[in-house]
Amino acid sequence: MAHRSRNPLAQRFTRRDFLSTSAAAGALTITGAPFVHAQEPVTLRIAGTGVNAFNELAAKAKEEVGINIEYIVLTSDDVVTRAVTQPTSFDMIDSEYWMLRKIVPSGNLQGMDTTRIKEYDNIVPIFTKGELPDGTPVARQGISPIKVSYLTDQVSRAFATEPTQWMTLIPTVYNADTLGIRPDLIDRPIESWSELLNPEFRGKAAILDIPSIGIMDAAMVCEASGLATYEDKGNMTRAEIDRTMAVLTEAKRDGQFRAFWKEFNESVTLMASGEVVIQSMWSPAVTAVRQQGVPCVYQPLKEGYRAWAAGLGMPAHLQGRQLDAAYDFINWYLSGWVGAFLNRQGYYTAVLGTAKEYMSDDEWDFWMDGQPAASDVLSPTGVVIEPAGSVRDGGSFWDRMGAVSVWNTVMDEDRYMVRKWNEFIAA
Numbered sequence: 251m252a253h254r255s256r257n258p259l260a261q262r263f264t265r266r267d268f269l270s271t272s273a274a275a276g277a278l279t280i281t282g283a284p285f286v287h288a289q290e291p292v293t294l295r296i297a298g299t300g301v302n303a304f305n306e307l308a309a310k311a312k313e314e315v316g317i318n319i320e321y322i323v324l325t326s327d328d329v330v331t332r333a334v335t336q337p338t339s340f341d342m343i344d345s346e347y348w349m350l351r352k353i354v355p356s357g358n359l360q361g362m363d364t365t366r367i368k369e370y371d372n373i374v375p376i377f378t379k380g381e382l383p384d385g386t387p388v389a390r391q392g393i394s395p396i397k398v399s400y401l402t403d404q405v406s407r408a409f410a411t412e413p414t415q416w417m418t419l420i421p422t423v424y425n426a427d428t429l430g431i432r433p434d435l436i437d438r439p440i441e442s443w444s445e446l447l448n449p450e451f452r453g454k455a456a457i458l459d460i461p462s463i464g465i466m467d468a469a470m471v472c473e474a475s476g477l478a479t480y481e482d483k484g485n486m487t488r489a490e491i492d493r494t495m496a497v498l499t500e501a502k503r504d505g506q507f508r509a510f511w512k513e514f515n516e517s518v519t520l521m522a523s524g525e526v527v528i529q530s531m532w533s534p535a536v537t538a539v540r541q542q543g544v545p546c547v548y549q550p551l552k553e554g555y556r557a558w559a560a561g562l563g564m565p566a567h568l569q570g571r572q573l574d575a576a577y578d579f580i581n582w583y584l585s586g587w588v589g590a591f592l593n594r595q596g597y598y599t600a601v602l603g604t605a606k607e608y609m610s611d612d613e614w615d616f617w618m619d620g621q622p623a624a625s626d627v628l629s630p631t632g633v634v635i636e637p638a639g640s641v642r643d644g645g646s647f648w649d650r651m652g653a654v655s656v657w658n659t660v661m662d663e664d665r666y667m668v669r670k671w672n673e674f675i676a677a
Contacts, residue, residue: 291312291316291318292316292572292575293341294318294341294342294572294575294576294579295320295322295340295341295342296319296320296321296322296340296341297322297324297329297332297333297340297342297343297344298321298323298343299323299324299344299346299513300513300514301344301423301532301534302344302422302560303323304591304630306630306631308320310587310588311579314582315578319579322339325512326346326462326463326512327460327461327462329349330349330352333349333358333359333565334352337356337358337566338565338567340565341564341568341572341576342563342564342565342576342579343562343564343565344561345560345561345562345563346559347398347399347418347419347558347559347560347561347657348392348658348659348660349660350398351660351664352660352664354407354408354418355407356407357405358565358566359564360404360405360568361403361404361405361406361418362416362418362419362420362564362580363415363416363577364415366577366581367420367577367580367581367584368581369584369601369604372601372602372603373421373601374598374601376394376396376421376424377395377396377559377561377600378399378413379413382652383602388651389557389656389657391484391655392466392557392658392659393484393660395421395657398418399413399417400416400417400418401417402414404416418561418563419561420561420562420563420580420583420600421559421560421561421600422583422588422600423559423560423598423599423600424557424558424559424560424598425532425558425559425596425598425650426555426556426650426651426653427530427531427532427556427557428548428551428644429445429528429529429531429548429549430517430529430535430539430547430548431528431549432521432524432526432544432545432547433547436451436528440528440551441551442552443470443471443473443474443475443551443553444471445528446467446529447471447475447497447501449504452505452506453505453506454525454527455506455529456508456509456510456520456530457511458510458512458517458530459675460512461667461668461671461672462659462664462668463658464510465494465667465671467530467556468495468497468498469483469656470553470556470655471497472493474553475497478490478493478494478497483655483656484657484659485662485663486661488666491661491663491670495671495673495674498674499673502677503677508520508525509526510675511529514534514535517529517530517531518535518538522538522542522544522546533596534597536548536596537595540629541629547643548643548644550643554654554655555644555650555654556656556657557651557654557657557658559657562576562583586601586604586607587608589602589604589605590607592605592630593605593609594613594617594628595629595630596617596642598618598651606618613627616640616641618646619647620641620646620647620649621641622640623636623639623640623641
């Protein structure tokens with residue numbers, strides 16, 4: 251990428267600078283643009299799934315940068331629909347990268363100026379180069395973030411094939427997903443995605459009912475079971491889609507699935523209640539179950555992980571004071587406190603270095619390096635979720651992100667796939 255001119259006002263603040271500036275002014279100006287005063291707070295409406303909609307985060311943003319955050323919590327498919335059909339109904343979008351294939355062609359998303367992002371050069375290169383920090387390329391099946399990270403210009407309906415000044419999203423969180431299980435209700439090792447279809451768990455299994463994501467879990471299961479093969483799980487042919495949905499439909503008719511969940515909290519309730527013992531799951535949902543004192547494991551599987559990533563973007567209409575506030579919010583988001591909070595949920599954050607500053611050595615060793623916990627592991631709200639000596643499910647950052655098989659995706663045959671998925675749900 252060509253050398254970018256950096257705004258001298260956007261150079262790195264120390265944490266002491268950050269706190270003293272906030273305390274003195276009641277608000278932080280990172281971008282050099284006039285920021286809101288405490289008596290005139292800006293409200294940013296963030297539309298997204300409930301995964302990152304934490305009250306603690308909103309309260310901290312109000313305290314440290316004087317911005318009111320209002321969450322508009324939607325299902326994944328509704329985030330896309332809202333972005334395409336009602337873009338002025340929110341001020342920022344919390345989008346997964348696969349959604350961009352549907353949103354960007356609408357022209358409703360503006361490119362984000364990387365020269366206004368003070369930690370841009372420290373963002374994990376998964377998003378800026380398509381590789382892990384050690385230079386290892388990430389999996390390319392599905393929509394790996396680098397495929398949709400950049401636009402050709404600030405106002406554009408086209409993705410750039412090389413990094414530009416204009417990012418679609420500033421990444422916030424990402425993870426390598428697998429199946430969640432109840433180890434207290436399953437008395438043997440679980441090592442393969444194929445277990446989701448094991449008749450042993452008939453009536454006790456669940457799968458995610460978001461077509462673009464659920465089809466990926468289904469492909470992992472079918473491939474692991476030897477029931478289907480794929481040239482690219484992230485971009486199936488019609489024949490591959492048909493075979494995958496035939497396998498799922500047969501399992502459904504046999505009573506394999508207890509539920510098809512669409513929203514984060516549904517998966518928590520299903521697992522915590524014991525109605526389900528094995529299912530598609532997201533890492534913070536596992537954390538939420540553990541916070542209730544219920545055993546729950548995010549199970550590493552030999553076939554690898556299905557990965558996803560999310561970030562904050564700006565609708566095309568955003569301008570002036572709201573636009574400046576949005577950049578300030580993102581810069582605060584990447585400055586460390588939020589990253590540490592999200593790491594304790596089991597996510598990975600976009601800027602590792604700033605998050606580390608807000609975590610103890612013991613926390614970093616457990617969550618990021620896969621080392622045994624030196625003391626009890628606490629959730630972001632201070633609840634013990636793992637005893638001392640525990641090792642994180644799946645091990646280290648390198649073990650998990652280095653074992654990604656496929657990324658969440660939108661296929662060329664997306665409309666056909668969604669129709670077939672809906673037929674499966676209705677069957």
